[in-house]
Amino acid sequence: LNTNPVAMPFVGIWPALLTPLKADLSIDHRRFCAHVLRLVEAGCGGVTPFGTTGEGPSFTVDERRAAVDALVAAGVPAERILVSTSAAALPDVEALTRHALATGAHGCLMLPPFYLKGVPDEGVIDAYRYLIDRIADERLRLYLYHIPQVAAVGLSHHVIATLKRLYPHTIVGIKDSQCDRAHSVALADAFMRDVRVYVGFEPDLPELARRGSTGAVSGLANFMPRVVHALVAEHASAATAARVARVRDLLARLEPYALIPALKGIMALLDDDTGWLRVRPPLVALEPGALAELRQSIGVVGIDRAQD
Amino acid sequence: LNTNPVAMPFVGIWPALLTPLKADLSIDHRRFCAHVLRLVEAGCGGVTPFGTTGEGPSFTVDERRAAVDALVAAGVPAERILVSTSAAALPDVEALTRHALATGAHGCLMLPPFYLKGVPDEGVIDAYRYLIDRIADERLRLYLYHIPQVAAVGLSHHVIATLKRLYPHTIVGIKDSQCDRAHSVALADAFMRDVRVYVGFEPDLPELARRGSTGAVSGLANFMPRVVHALVAEHASAATAARVARVRDLLARLEPYALIPALKGIMALLDDDTGWLRVRPPLVALEPGALAELRQSIGVVGIDRAQD
Numbered sequence: 093l094n095t096n097p098v099a100m101p102f103v104g105i106w107p108a109l110l111t112p113l114k115a116d117l118s119i120d121h122r123r124f125c126a127h128v129l130r131l132v133e134a135g136c137g138g139v140t141p142f143g144t145t146g147e148g149p150s151f152t153v154d155e156r157r158a159a160v161d162a163l164v165a166a167g168v169p170a171e172r173i174l175v176s177t178s179a180a181a182l183p184d185v186e187a188l189t190r191h192a193l194a195t196g197a198h199g200c201l202m203l204p205p206f207y208l209k210g211v212p213d214e215g216v217i218d219a220y221r222y223l224i225d226r227i228a229d230e231r232l233r234l235y236l237y238h239i240p241q242v243a244a245v246g247l248s249h250h251v252i253a254t255l256k257r258l259y260p261h262t263i264v265g266i267k268d269s270q271c272d273r274a275h276s277v278a279l280a281d282a283f284m285r286d287v288r289v290y291v292g293f294e295p296d297l298p299e300l301a302r303r304g305s306t307g308a309v310s311g312l313a314n315f316m317p318r319v320v321h322a323l324v325a326e327h328a329s330a331a332t333a334a335r336v337a338r339v340r341d342l343l344a345r346l347e348p349y350a351l352i353p354a355l356k357g358i359m360a361l362l363d364d365d366t367g368w369l370r371v372r373p374p375l376v377a378l379e380p381g382a383l384a385e386l387r388q389s390i391g392v393v394g395i396d397r398a399q400d
Numbered sequence: 401l402n403t404n405p406v407a408m409p410f411v412g413i414w415p416a417l418l419t420p421l422k423a424d425l426s427i428d429h430r431r432f433c434a435h436v437l438r439l440v441e442a443g444c445g446g447v448t449p450f451g452t453t454g455e456g457p458s459f460t461v462d463e464r465r466a467a468v469d470a471l472v473a474a475g476v477p478a479e480r481i482l483v484s485t486s487a488a489a490l491p492d493v494e495a496l497t498r499h500a501l502a503t504g505a506h507g508c509l510m511l512p513p514f515y516l517k518g519v520p521d522e523g524v525i526d527a528y529r530y531l532i533d534r535i536a537d538e539r540l541r542l543y544l545y546h547i548p549q550v551a552a553v554g555l556s557h558h559v560i561a562t563l564k565r566l567y568p569h570t571i572v573g574i575k576d577s578q579c580d581r582a583h584s585v586a587l588a589d590a591f592m593r594d595v596r597v598y599v600g601f602e603p604d605l606p607e608l609a610r611r612g613s614t615g616a617v618s619g620l621a622n623f624m625p626r627v628v629h630a631l632v633a634e635h636a637s638a639a640t641a642a643r644v645a646r647v648r649d650l651l652a653r654l655e656p657y658a659l660i661p662a663l664k665g666i667m668a669l670l671d672d673d674t675g676w677l678r679v680r681p682p683l684v685a686l687e688p689g690a691l692a693e694l695r696q697s698i699g700v701v702g703i704d705r706a707q708d
Binding site: 117144150153155179181182184187204206207208211212214215216219222241242243244245347348349372374375376 | 425452455457458459460461463488489490491495512513514515516518520524526527529530549550551552553656657660680682684
């Protein structure tokens with residue numbers, strides 16, 4: 093329906109990138125670029141730096157801009173980068189968004205401001221309006237980001253509908269990371285004709301694909317992008333779907349705060365590189381015992397990067 | 401018990417400053433400085449910019465540093481400023497803390513990183529250790545900030561005890577803004593001998609003063625600092641305590657998200673200056689109808705800036 097070619101939402105798997113760190117907990121550009129180049133070579137449509145899985149709000153504006161610049165310098169096409177520009181202070185969101193636009197990134201993924209809680213829809217709408225009106229650039233493609241179990245501020249249907257009405261060419265997608273299939277299906281039913289709905293929870297991908305979703309920003313795609321892609325492309329065998337479900341079940345047995353450290357643990361095991369274990373506080377890196385357990389578990393699940 | 405004179409925690413009322421904004425929603429330095437100078441002249445021990453009441457995390461590092469610089473340039477003694485340096489990204493906290501130290505501020509008030517939820521105590525401790533170890537400056541006076549109903553990440557007794565043991569001269573106070581008297585009393589019983597406990601909820605001040613608290617970072621002190629001081633100094637009449645309780649009851653009838661806009665509304669009424677009504681999204685400014693209601697209510701309560 094949207095005939096503005098600039099506004100076309102993305103297709104394929106755009107991994108929710110984990111962010112590798114150096115010993116001083118600064119971003120490790122070398123590992124980060126190598127990781128992304130491998131994902132692009134594996135067929136990913138693009139990549140999504142600095143979402144929740146990437147500990148995005150744990151990094152400053154300068155750190156995030158420098159890491160995106162490093163990806164482009166390493167040869168990642170800018171148009172294959174969807175930058176998560178979420179921050180508590182709107183001028184920080186603005187600075188990150190302007191940088192993404194200047195870089196030629198595909199688009200931006202934006203949370204509502206997440207410090208103050210229980211704010212009314214009007215305030216959430218005002219926040220997006222502040223950003224979009226100040227940027228005032230028709231090249232901006234914005235994806236609304238809904239992850240209430242972490243951000244504690246979510247996006248109601250009223251917020252989404254209002255923003256789409258106000259900015260029909262700017263609002264191109266919704267990332268629904270609530271991990272609740274009924275919520276995702278209701279979003280798809282309400283908005284898929286006008287705004288592309290994407291889910292982050294991989295077991296829900298086939299259901300959403302049937303409803304018109306064309307891709308995913310996925311955490312598991314950091315190490316099994318082809319498998320995740322099969323779920324979206326509707327050519328996944330029952331065995332493939334069952335494997336993804338087993339990986340998610342394995343992760344669901346962890347405390348929620350251990351999810352990102354465990355995903356980094358899987359990377360450490362697959363790359364044989366304990367540097368991947370580092371996280372920035374308030375996260376806590378996997379202990380050696382937990383890593384050993386994880387090694388056993390992924391052996392059972394049978395993650396195989398070359399195939400997956 | 402702490403014989404390091406640098407580490408003495410504050411005494412008196414240090415208002416949790418509201419942050420006045422210009423029409424473009426940038427910080428209005430002129431109104432901000434005038435507000436602070438009046439509070440200092442009214443006898444406040446100092447002031448606390450950029451806490452929750454001051455919408456602190458809604459402003460960038462640069463905005464916050466410039467506003468503190470403006471206060472000092474306007475003649476506010478730096479040692480009478482307690483800077484809230486909370487931010488989601490630890491290097492931003494570090495930059496704000498270094499600036500506060502370079503300015504000669506009294507100290508810093510710091511939340512744990514607040515984007516990721518349900519994090520373990522170990523991660524919260526790691527966050528404070530990251531900051532204190534990197535700053536590595538014995539002049540640093542740190543106040544731990546507990547406001548779980550907003551930050552969604554709180555400070556357990558274990559976190560406080562561990563940090564005090566690791567950094568006995570740096571950790572000088574706890575700001576408890578949970579607004580739960582039983583919680584505040586338990587904190588005082590556990591820690592007051594070694595770490596000064598302050599509460600933000602004014603009706604609890606007399607109880608805490610009896611247990612050794614020596615001041616408050618108070619929202620109501622933006623416009624009734626003498627009244628709030630009387631509650632701490634234990635010379636408040638029953639009538640004074642009842643007045644403060646009536647103001648809090650009035651505010652408690654609002655939705656929680658309307659508290660900061662209403663406090664700014666009271667400033668707008670007292671200063672006859674609608675510029676005070678502005679808030680940064682995701683907050684929403686008081687509507688004219690709500691402001692008219694508030695005018696009636698504070699008339700009944702009888703707020704009188706010259707006396708209060």
